[in-house]
Structure formats: structure tokens, C-alpha cells
Amino acid sequence: MSLDVAAIKKDFPILEREVHGGRLVYLDSANTSQKPRAVLDAMAQYYEQSNANVHRGTYLIAEEATAALEGGRAKVARFIGAGAAREVVFTKNATEALNLVAKAWGRANLRAGDPVVLTELEHHANIVPWHQLVEEIGIELRWIPVGGDGHLDLRDLDRLVDGARIVSFAAMSNVLGTITPIERLVGAAHAAGAIAVIDASQFVPHLATDVRDWGADFVAFTGHKMCGPTGIGVLWGTETILDATPPFLTGGEMILNVTKEGFTANELPWKFEAGTPPIAEAVGLGAAVDYLSSLGMDAVRAHEVELTGYALRLLHARFGDDLVIHGPAEATERGGVISFTYRDLHPHDLTQVFDEHGVCVRAGHHCAKPLMRVLGAPATARASLYVYNDEADVDALADAIAAAADFFTR
């Protein structure tokens, strides 16, 4: 294995606890990841030693708090290959980041009839803000289809992007694990005169990311899926597009000056950070980035490919055609997200039995209802792997599936 998972498991206090009399087998990291002690300690240290509001104080701990927030931003900027820290805007989560793009850039730039291109594998966070602009402005949504192999079907790409103003797509599907052809889609968007927006929520935690290499205009992701805390997400944008985008939420930190007649917005990135920002969360996200960097993102990815390959082989060998796994067949073409159905058993029934075995797996539509319709399944069970999972966890999943099958077919 590329990672020393036995050592990594010890970094995550929650993995020491027992559930239902056995060990906790956490296979829901696409939903939210667990947090290493380094992240928990960094946040506790911030609260215990430096807690104060930022960008306002003239006393020592307020300066420390400001340095902690901006230090977190600088770490995130380096981690994703941003040109400068001012390109990194902190939001509440990826959903808010995508809403910022739709509501600030979109409202300022889109007109009735303007085409916005999405894919069928998007999370609702990258669908609903655009639906709102259909209602508000009358934009036209176009959809890049998903083929039977779990990959995007790009045969009609030129026609779909023709005249488009935005192409907005997930870098990795949270249901199928599919890694989408990022450079190709960004290239097609730009060739058509559209901006490219990437929802990298499932990608950044698992693969080395270089936003400048991608050449997109906006990239959104979320802290809690990458060993960081909840309550913080990121919108990266090129300086040019962020400068040209009006503020989204207003008040507090995003202000330079206010008169009775109006206001002047702050510089980047604070122009987009209304109110008191997530300070402890930025500290935690910085520590998460340090943690992942210490493992090495190439090793993180190599581990994921090895373990996903193991899981696909094992599940197929044990359950054959009774178990349908959605998404690309090759581990190298996908992340560690394994969505499946077992015969005609409802995924919620399956995962309830899994829970009795301490196996945490999500069941449902995974906030991707248009994709579920394409798959022809109202719900799937979804096991998702991360740095602290090993073959024993996958074996526990297989045993839990066998137990559920036995229980319901008895």
C-alpha cells in the first residue's frame, strides 16, 4: 500500500471508538471526512490562545487571529496552485461558493436565453443555483449526458457549448466516482467564449490539484471532505474574474467605505467575505492541508486507486451480478466512491444492517437526483474510501453486504 494506513488510523481519534460493540468502519468520506488530531489541536489552540475577531484589533491576540486566518488562506492557495492568496475566497462550503458564482457573476452577466452548460452528473449544489437563474433571468440550461459506462458522453460537446456563457461541471462525480475530462471541458468552454466553473468538491481531497494548470475561471470546493472542519469552503477565481464580479453577500468585512449614499467594496479576497469569517475553520483547513501534504497527494491517489481496485474485484468476486456497481469499471478512471445496489433490496434497508456491523455507508440519492434518473435507480448505497481505510475495511463492507443479503432473503 502507498500509505501506512495503520499509522494514519491512529491520527484520527474517532476511529478508536466502538459502535454496536465493534470497531467503527467509516466508509462515508465522500459525505464528510473524519478529522485528524492535528486539525482538532490546531483549532483548539487557536481558541485557547488567540481567539479574537480579525482585521479590526490593534492588540496582540487580534493580530494573531488575523495572521491565523490569512495563514490558512496562504496554505490553501499553495495546496491548489493558486497564483496568489487573494484568489482564494473563504465561503461557508462548496454550495455557497457555487451560489456566489451563479448569483454574483451570473446575475451581472447573464441575459434571457443565455445558455449555461451543466452535466448530468452534477450535485444539486451545481444545479439549483442555475435553476434559480432560469426562473429569474430566463437562461437556458443544456446538459452534457452521462453514458452507460459512467463517463460523460462528449460526442455532442461542440453543439452543446456553442453560444454558451458558462460551462459548469464536477471534476469528480460524488455518485459514480467518475473523473471528468477537465482540460477538455475547460478548453471547449473557452473556445466557445464561455467561462469554465469547476465543482472540485470530490477532487481536491483525493488528487493533486493545480487550478492554474486547469485554466478554469472559478473552482469551488469544501473543507470538510478533505480532513478539515465543517463551516468553511473555498471559491478560487482568477484575479481578473474576481475583480469583475460584484459582491455577493454584503456587510462587515467586505466593506471599504460606507456613506449614506452607498458603499465601496473591499479588495480581494475580502470583497466576497461578508461578516466575521470562519477563523478557527480557516486554521483547521490550513492544518488539514498540512496533513494531506505530509502524506503526499500522489500517495493519497495511489492508495485510493489500489484500494478501489481491491474493492471492485472483491465485491464482484463475492456477489457477481447480484451487486450492481455504478460508474467506470477501472479504478484509475474514478475516485474511491462505490455506489451500488444489491438485487432489489432497498439501499436504506442495506445500510441499516451495515450499521449493526459498525459499517457507515450512505444510502439515498446523494443530492444528484437528475443523475439517479439517468441511472434508473431512485437510490444507491454508497461506500466511499479515504486515506484511513484499508483492505480490512473493504472486507468488513463485503461481510456486511453478505449479512444484509442473508437477513433479507432468509
Ligand SMILES: Cc1ncc(COP(=O)(O)O)c(C=O)c1O
Ligand atoms: C460534488 C459535490 N459538490 C458539492 C457538494 C456540496 O458540498 P457542501 O455541502 O460542503 O457545500 C458536494 C457534497 O456532497 C459534492 O459531493
